[in-house]
Amino acid sequence: MGRSNPAGRRRPGSARATPARAAGSAAAPVGGASLDEATQPRTWQDFQLRSLIDPTDARPLFDFAAVPWPPDVLYGWSAARGDSLPSAAVVAERGGRAVFLHGPIVKVDDVGGDPLHLAAELLRAALTHAAALGADTAFARPQGLDRVWVRFGFIPVPESALPAAFAGRPGAGLYGWRGGSALWSFREPRDTESAA
Numbered sequence: 036m037g038r039s040n041p042a043g044r045r046r047p048g049s050a051r052a053t054p055a056r057a058a059g060s061a062a063a064p065v066g067g068a069s070l071d072e073a074t075q076p077r078t079w080q081d082f083q084l085r086s087l088i089d090p091t092d093a094r095p096l097f098d099f100a101a102v103p104w105p106p107d108v109l110y111g112w113s114a115a116r117g118d119s120l121p122s123a124a125v126v127a128e129r130g131g132r133a134v135f136l137h138g139p140i141v142k143v144d145d146v147g148g149d150p151l152h153l154a155a156e157l158l159r160a161a162l163t164h165a166a167a168l169g170a171d172t173a174f175a176r177p178q179g180l181d182r183v184w185v186r187f188g189f190i191p192v193p194e195s196a197l198p199a200a201f202a203g204r205p206g207a208g209l210y211g212w213r214g215g216s217a218l219w220s221f222r223e224p225r226d227t228e229s230a231a
Contacts, residue, residue: 067166068163068166068167069167070164070167070168072167073163073164073166073167074086074164074167077156077160079114079152079153079156081116082114082115082116082122082123082153082156083114083115083116083117084112084113084114084156084157084160085112085113085114085115086110086111086112086160086164087110087111087112087113087124087126090108090109090110090111090126091108092111092113092121093111093113093121093124093125093126093138093140095120096121096123096124096138096140096142097124097126097137097138097140099140099142100140102137102138102140102178103137103205104137105126105128105135105137106128107128108126108127108128108137109127109128109129109134109168110126110127110161110164110168111124111125111126111127112124112125112126112157112160112161112164113157114141114153114156114157116145122141122142122145122146122153123138123139123140123141123142123145123146123150123153123154123157124138124139124140124157125137125138125139125140125157125158125160125161126138127161127164127165127173128200128201129168129170129200130198130199130200130201131198131200132169132170132171132172133170133171133172133173133174133198133200133201134165134168134170134172134173134174135173135174135175135197135201136158136161136173136174136175137175137176138157138178139153139154139157139158139161139180139183141153141154141157151180151182151183154180154183155183155186155187158183158187159187162187162212166214170214171213171214172211172212172213172214173189173211173212174192174196174197174201174209174210174211174212175189175209175210175212176206176208176209176210177208177209177210184210184212187212188212189210189211189212190210190211190212191208191209191210191211192209192210192211193209194209196209196211197209
């Protein structure tokens with residue numbers, strides 16, 4: 036005896052239609068972009084968002100905001116009007132298949148309006164870049180940007196979730212993001228040799 040397929044339910048194995056994303060939606064990228072595509076400059080309002088050739092160009096913003104500069108920056112993104120100095124930046128370091136995002140740092144006086152929108156655009160660029168590099172997990176400190184992290188699917192995670200490359204850093208609170216539909220599991224297999 037067969038079962039009917041109620042409207043809205045899909046049969047196993049059938050193709051799922053991808054819903055159109057609403058304008059202004061902040062869904063995090065899941066991958067698919069090549070590194071060349073992921074690092075293309077983009078425009079948001081009157082800001083130019085660019086991948087930084089030299090990530091240390093963002094350091095003055097971190098010094099201005101008194102945010103510690105990470106030890107080993109892999110890449111960064113900045114937002115500026117024309118050829119002016121960056122008004123916002125985010126940098127990332129890598130540990131295996133994970134990245135640790137530092138920032139976004141936004142000079143509120145340079146932006147006008149809601150600076151969280153510019154922070155979200157930088158975060159979108161940084162996550163797309165990370166996915167193109169093969170990263171499937173991202174970590175970040177809250178920095179008062181809870182609304183931005185939650186929009187992109189970050190969740191609060193314990194410090195024990197950090198890979199060894201990122202562990203032991205100063206900071207309170209931690210957010211984590213997993214690409215795609217990956218589920219978090221904090222039960223990592225223990226190294227039996229070191230336990231003996």
